[in-house]
Amino acid sequence: MNTGVYIPIISDYGFKATFGNESDSLFLRTALQALIKSDTPIREVYFDKNAFDALTIDSRSGIFDLSCTDENGTQFIVEMQLGLAPHFVQRMKFYALHKFNTVVERGEFDYANLPKLYMIAFLHKKILPTAYFHTVANLRSETGEIIDTQMTFITVELAKFNKQVAQVETDLEKLVYTMKTLHTTEPTQYPAFWDEEWLKRAINELDTRKMTPEERAYFARVTAANAEAVKAEKQKIREAVEQKEVDTIKNLLSLNMLTVSQIANTVGVSEDFVHTISQEK
Known part of the structure; x- marks a missing residue:
């Protein structure tokens, strides 16, 4: 912020x-x-x-x-x-x-x-x-x-x-x-x-x-701590989104109804990513 x-x-x-x-x-x-x-x-x-x-x-x-x-x-x-x-x-x-x-x-x-x-x-x-x-x-x-x-x-x-x-x-x-x-x-x-x-x-x-020097120092500490917290939270969100994408791709692959290109377009990821998941099955 x-x-x-x-x-x-x-x-x-x-x-x-x-x-x-x-x-x-x-x-x-x-x-x-x-x-x-x-x-x-x-x-x-x-x-x-x-x-x-x-x-x-x-x-x-x-x-x-x-x-x-x-x-x-x-x-x-x-x-x-x-x-x-x-x-x-x-x-x-x-x-x-x-x-x-x-x-x-x-x-x-x-x-x-x-x-x-x-x-x-x-x-x-x-x-x-x-x-x-x-x-x-x-x-x-x-x-x-x-x-x-x-x-x-x-x-x-x-x-x-x-x-x-x-x-x-x-x-x-x-x-x-x-x-x-x-x-x-x-x-x-x-x-x-x-x-x-x-x-x-x-x-x-x-x-x-x-702000007094003490208040500035405290504000700097709080800001730094919050920045780290936000960074960690964003990483958690990214990991959750990626896991959801992986689960969706696996489900679509198991149906054997769509091509790799169609799955990639549906999920919003690259074809290489879909290929990687398909090899993990």
């Missing part, structure tokens, strides 16, 4: 410096309020410690986790997914139910007063069949009637957001526009709403010109 003056919010470093900023939670609180479409300001957030011991960061798949609770006991989980994730909805359910079970196991509930739980996921790619970039899902009946709002799943698909700066109005739109464009925007092209305090503070955390 190329970085100019500003570090991308959707990077590991950027996510932690903004959403995960424990010393200044204004950005996180305003973002959460916008994401859940609440008119009531969130006054405080308390970052959960060790709530997801084995689930916090999975650099290999580009997922960064944040778990916090507001002053009313409402639970929030925020995830960032950069790569393709066709089964990410299942992962969202896993995280949400893990958090739910944690609350239940501690005995901090009764059935009449369970805390609200929001599972929020930012996705760089498109995964849902919905048209809108912001999707809110609850338990509903077959006719669409709300059955329960205690657990809410929210997805933000950045790839579906295509509004220009002049069209941006709500805090939700300002948030997503900033997440998509900050790292490619020159300081002279600031949208007016980036002067709003909640966004200004977050942007300042991502301004490479204002």
Whole structure:
């Protein structure tokens, strides 16, 4: 991910410096309020410690986790997914139910007063069949009637957001526009709403010109580690694709219905590759 003056919010470093900023939670609180479409300001957030011991960061798949609770006991989980994730909805359910079970196991509930739980996921790619970039899902009946709002799943698909700066109005739109464009925007092209305090503070955390030597060193270490993780992930994907191609070629060869040239065109590989696989049979 190329970085100019500003570090991308959707990077590991950027996510932690903004959403995960424990010393200044204004950005996180305003973002959460916008994401859940609440008119009531969130006054405080308390970052959960060790709530997801084995689930916090999975650099290999580009997922960064944040778990916090507001002053009313409402639970929030925020995830960032950069790569393709066709089964990410299942992962969202896993995280949400893990958090739910944690609350239940501690005995901090009764059935009449369970805390609200929001599972929020930012996705760089498109995964849902919905048209809108912001999707809110609850338990509903077959006719669409709300059955329960205690657990809410929210997805933000950045790839579906295509509004220009002049069209941006709500805090939700300002948030997503900033997440998509900050790292490619020159300081002279600031949208007016980036002067709003909640966004200004977050942007300042991502301004490479204002980083201390220690912050620069940490950013360099994180960037290098992420680059290695991405490289390893791409290699895994290539190996998986190649194995699928091999399996498909073997199946087609076993049918004895297509020529080597036809199989190569069907699978999208070279004839030499098909010849190599055929000799391994």
